[in-house]
Amino acid sequence: MSILIxxxxxxxxxxxxxINGNVIETIGDCKEKSAETVIDGSNKAVLPTFHNAHHHAAMAYMRSYADDLELFEWLNEHIWPLEAGITEDDVYHGARLACLEMIKSGTTFFNDMYWHFHGTARAVEEMGMRAALGAVFIDMNNADRRDANIEQAKQLLNESKRYSDRIQFQLGPHALYxxxxxxxxxxxxFASEHGLMIHTHLSETEKEVEDCLKLYGIRPPEYLDRLGLxxxxLTAAHCVWLNQSEMELLAERGVKALHCPTSNMKLCSGKFRFTxxxxxxxQIAIGTDGAASNNNLCMIEEIKIAALLEKHFTGDPTALPAxxxxxxxxxxxxxxxxxxSGIIQEGALADLMLVNLDNERLVPGHQLIADMVYSAxxxxVNTVICDGKILMQNHHVPGEEEIIAKGREFREKFRR
Structure with missing residues (x-):
């Protein structure tokens, strides 16, 4: 497929x-080129799409289900009991709803950890996005559960090969607790043997650190380091309660930190010290976390909050510039x-969006990136393309009405 903007x-x-196939082939004068699809780019700008670094996509079905609660009460008394009864079909429809919301706000990739791997994978395939999907691992120190998790991860690694290369399989050990x-x-x-990424939560709360010290006599980063993780x-979400030496340890090991400012603030987990x-x-990337603790999946908003929070926290208006x-x-x-991806240049993957420069939030247009961070x-977002395929045009995603209608059914299902 070819697209000419x-x-x-x-x-x-x-x-x-x-765009030729799934690659940006030419940026420049293309009047001599013919394409299967031609898009009028008048009064629009082309930008890279967003990459959501930490997510639990299917939790879109829990949006506003349990709000204004402390993290462990939120997990133990509301989230985990509800999750105990969900099906792969629930995850599929919840993930489709999340994918729809992300596409409509310019996101084409997300790093995910959740139950029922195939439910999310099916949704990603159908919606045309990219994702790194983690087989969630929670055993609560139960040997039988551990063995079941291990067998499931082995099975999912093989089964994940049925999907396109837009989906990366990874391991998702939830947290050290x-x-x-x-x-x-x-x-x-296992990850080392098979060349897999690992996605976990790390030093998210002060309680996590205190409990780790009581149990093992060391703090979470050192504990995971001793275990070889x-x-x-390794991509580590939140990383709120790190001291200086732990930051240096993570940097030395090459661990990637995933910053989720809205979720951190909503659950009062603490403040990630970005600067x-x-x-x-x-290395730091920004993610929204799931809709149960954000409660939206708009990376435009998340990036703005990250920038403003860092300025406020440090007292330095130059911190975390646009x-x-x-x-x-x-x-x-x-x-x-x-x-x-995440860049507009020849040879890069054709993952891009067109933004409407006539939108009042982008006028007068002094600095586009600053406008996208602080104003947009x-x-x-008018058009979204991923892997050389149009996922949204004129702010409409084909089939969005059916996805929304299906999403509404969750309210009645969970009430019952």
Whole structure:
């Protein structure tokens, strides 16, 4: 498939963009090229799409289900009891709803951890997105559950090969307080053997740190390091309660930190110290977390909140400038997962969006990236392309009405 975008703004210039297959082939004068699909880029700008670095997509079915609660009460008394009864079909429809919301706000990739792997994978395939999907691992120090989790992960690794290369399989040990030492060691060894990424939660709350000290006499990063988990293939969500030496340890090991400012604030988990972590050398990407703790999946909003929170927290208006925040929501996660996306250049994957420059939030248009970080919302996103295929045009996703109607059924189902 080929797509020609004519007369679009790129780096303050009016140009054409030619997509051949799933790659941006040409940025420049393309009047001699013919394409199967031609898009008028007038009064629009082409930008890379967002990459959501930490997510539980199917939890879209829990949006506003349990709000204004402390994290462990939220998990133990509301989230986990409800999840005990969900089916793969529930996950599929919840993940479709999440994919729809992400596409409509310009996101084409997300890093996920959740139950019923195939439910989310089916949704990603159908919606045309990219994702790194983790087989969630929670054994609560129960040997039988651990063995079942291990067998399931082995099976899912083989079964994941049925999907397109837009889906990456990874391991998802939830956290050190829900996964046994033996299971964490197994995850580290299995991931190393098969070249897999590992997605976990780390130092999310002060209680997690205190409990780790009581149980093991050391803090969470050192505990995971002793088990062999800290390495370039580990993406660690939240990382709120890190001290300086722990930041340096994560940087030395090549661990990637996933910053979720809205979820951290809503659950009062704490404040991730972006400026200090970056200075220590940690790679950082921004994610929304799931809709149960955010409660939306708009990366435009998440990037803005990350930038403003860092300025407020440090007392420095120059902290986390727009360009750095933008990179953390676009290119950073792409690099973490080996994707040539999150950037507009020839030879890159054709994952891009067109934003409407006539939208009042982007006028007068002094600095587009600053406008996208501090001013824009999802209504500014007109067209979304992923892997060379149009997922949304004129802010409409084919089939969105049916997805929304199906999503409404969750309310009555869970009430029953």
């Amino acid at each position: 004519q007369g679009v703004q790129h780096n303050d210039l009016t140009t054409d963009v030619f 829900t996964v046994s030492k033996e299971a964490l060691i197994w995850c580290s060894e 800290l390495g370039p293939n 200090e972590a970056q200075a220590a050398g940690i 360009t750095v925040a933008w990179h953390s929501g676009t290119r950073a996660a792409a690099e973490m997962f080996g994707l040539n 919302d999802s209504c500014c």
